[in-house]
Amino acid sequence: MIMVKTSRQTSFIKTTRISTEYNNVADREVAEMVHSIESVSTGANIIIYHQRRTGEKTMKLLVLLGSPRKGGNSETLARKVAEAIEQSGGTVEYRRLNDLSLRPCQACGGCEKTGNCVIKDDMTEIYQAADEADRILLVSPVYFYALSAQCKSCGDRFQARWSRKYLLKERFRQDEGRKGYLLSTSATKGPKIFECSVLTARYIFDAMDVQYGGEFLVKGVDQRKAVLEFPEEMAKAEQFGKDMAAGRA
Numbered sequence: 001m002i003m004v005k006t007s008r009q010t011s012f013i014k015t016t017r018i019s020t021e022y023n024n025v026a027d028r029e030v031a032e033m034v035h036s037i038e039s040v041s042t043g044a045n046i047i048i049y050h051q052r053r054t055g056e057k058t059m060k061l062l063v064l065l066g067s068p069r070k071g072g073n074s075e076t077l078a079r080k081v082a083e084a085i086e087q088s089g090g091t092v093e094y095r096r097l098n099d100l101s102l103r104p105c106q107a108c109g110g111c112e113k114t115g116n117c118v119i120k121d122d123m124t125e126i127y128q129a130a131d132e133a134d135r136i137l138l139v140s141p142v143y144f145y146a147l148s149a150q151c152k153s154c155g156d157r158f159q160a161r162w163s164r165k166y167l168l169k170e171r172f173r174q175d176e177g178r179k180g181y182l183l184s185t186s187a188t189k190g191p192k193i194f195e196c197s198v199l200t201a202r203y204i205f206d207a208m209d210v211q212y213g214g215e216f217l218v219k220g221v222d223q224r225k226a227v228l229e230f231p232e233e234m235a236k237a238e239q240f241g242k243d244m245a246a247g248r249a
């Protein structure tokens with residue numbers, strides 16, 4: 001355990017593989033290191049400092065929020081997953097698909113020669129964020145046994161990446177173990193409630209040249225934030241994030 005004293009606060013950083021390296025460093029020095037990054041000292045800051053110092057790669061998670069309902073069940077769970085990534089020193093970027101201007105795929109074939117979509121809208125930025133991400137979490141409520149329209153429109157636009165991979169035979173960061181996951185919630189509890197969404201998500205990630213890492217699914221939550229009444233599901237979401245960060249998922 002390292003005790004870090006900064007001008008603002010004293011905090012205790014849990015012993016980790018990384019913090020043991022700093023065990024022999026004087027409190028003041030650690031405080032300065034932490035201070036030079038951000039003024040608040042946390043375990044995550046130490047890890048970020050360590051990663052910057054050693055050049056160790058920081059995991060970048062892109063979260064595509066596909067519900068129109070802000071702070072709803074799927075978003076609440078996604079933030080819990082992402083929190084675990086941040087606590088492990090990773091970085092998280094969110095995109096709320098409902099707030100973006102995304103035209104559905106026009107099947108124009110424009111991407112077939114370049115692997116890039118010809119439509120100029122907010123998807124341009126999603127392509128870039130997806131290319132830069134190491135992990136992608138697609139977050140969708142079940143709508144009529146499928147992904148939300150926001151997720152489906154965005155997913156269909158990855159036809160451009162399907163062209164890149166399958167028509168142009170261009171692989172993208174294929175040796176880097178990039179992974180994509182589906183997080184979904186539903187009101188009902190039918191045994192096949194997530195089947196369609198999982199299949200679609202798998203296929204979208206395949207087009208992105210991202211390996212499918214699995215899914216986190218919660219049935220029987222309907223009202224906004226109903227999932228908070230199930231602390232065991234929130235705990236599982238946190239564990240899912242930890243497993244992602246540790247490369248177990």
Ligand SMILES: Cc1cc2nc3c(=O)[nH]c(=O)nc-3n(C[C@H](O)[C@H](O)[C@H](O)COP(=O)(O)O)c2cc1C
Pocket residue numbers: 067068069071072073074075140141142143144145146185186187188189193221222223224225
């Ligand atoms: C248009 C619409 C369609 C839905 N279709 C289904 C469905 O087919 N099966 C189901 O169990 N829940 C369905 N639901 C309920 C949502 O999946 C559920 O409330 C979910 O937890 C919402 O997630 P959110 O809070 O992140 O938006 C539907 C909700 C809406 C608004």
